[in-house]
Amino acid sequence: SPLSSALVASVSVFILNEYSFMLLALCCTGLSVGCFIFCTRLKSENVCKQTESLPATRAFFFEKRIVAPAVVSFLFSFSWGGLVAFFPLYAIKCGVTNPGWFFTATAVVLILARLTGGKILDSWRKETVLPIVILTSTASLLLLIFSSSLPMFILVGMLWGIGGGFLPPVSMAYAL
Numbered sequence: 001s002p003l004s005s006a007l008v009a010s011v012s013v014f015i016l017n018e019y020s021f022m023l024l025a026l027c028c029t030g031l032s033v034g035c036f037i038f039c040t041r042l043k044s045e046n047v048c049k050q051t052e053s054l055p056a057t058r059a060f061f062f063e064k065r066i067v068a069p070a071v072v073s074f075l076f077s078f079s080w081g082g083l084v085a086f087f088p089l090y091a092i093k094c095g096v097t098n099p100g101w102f103f104t105a106t107a108v109v110l111i112l113a114r115l116t117g118g119k120i121l122d123s124w125r126k127e128t129v130l131p132i133v134i135l136t137s138t139a140s141l142l143l144l145i146f147s148s149s150l151p152m153f154i155l156v157g158m159l160w161g162i163g164g165g166f167l168p169p170v171s172m173a174y175a176l
Contacts, residue, residue, distance in 0.1 A: 010100035013088070017097065069174035072130070076137065076167055083141070083160070094148040101150060105157035106164065113165020120166070126173045133170060137163030 015024045084103075091099035121129060140159035147153055 010098055010104050013098045013100035066175045069171040072134070073167065073171045076134075076163065079137075079141065080160075080164065083144075091150075091153060096150050096153060099153070102153045102157040105154040106161040109158045109161030110165040113162050114169070117166050117169040121169055121173055126170050129166060130170045130174075133163050133166045137167075 012024060015027065087102060088099040091102065136159055140156045140163070143152070143159065144156045147156055
């Protein structure tokens with residue numbers, strides 16, 4: 001997902017600016033059809049049935065220990081959704097012709113953060129990493145308020161990418 005975001009954000013805005021929304025929609029439709037075709041070609045491996053059942057846990061559907069990381073992930077994703085929905089309009093209003101560079105910067109840093117996230121979590125406690133991640137993401141949003149140029153938007157995207165890259169492994173560590 002981050003890799004596709006890194007590659008497609010700038011290209012999509014380029015297609016939209018140089019051609020039309022119709023062409024962009026047709027490209028996305030073609031990619032969706034291609035995804036469907038590849039999906040129908042997937043084969044599953046034969047897996048041996050487990051002869052002994054696992055012990056039942058206290059809760060099948062809901063485990064109260066995951067509420068906190070789930071809420072953190074939800075709120076983080078919610079703020080990302082708001083940013084994604086309105087950032088391109090804001091960037092264009094500020095004179096940036098291709099807001100996709102913001103998303104590319106975010107995705108590249110997100111990928112790098114995910115690649116190093118496991119090693120950092122192995123050496124740092126999740127209780128230390130999570131507040132740093134949230135503060136970095138919050139700082140990126142505060143910086144966005146005062147940003148009006150492409151370099152500043154790229155910096156904001158990079159800071160946000162740190163949060164987006166480290167939050168899933170930290171949340172999983174909490175949940176597990």
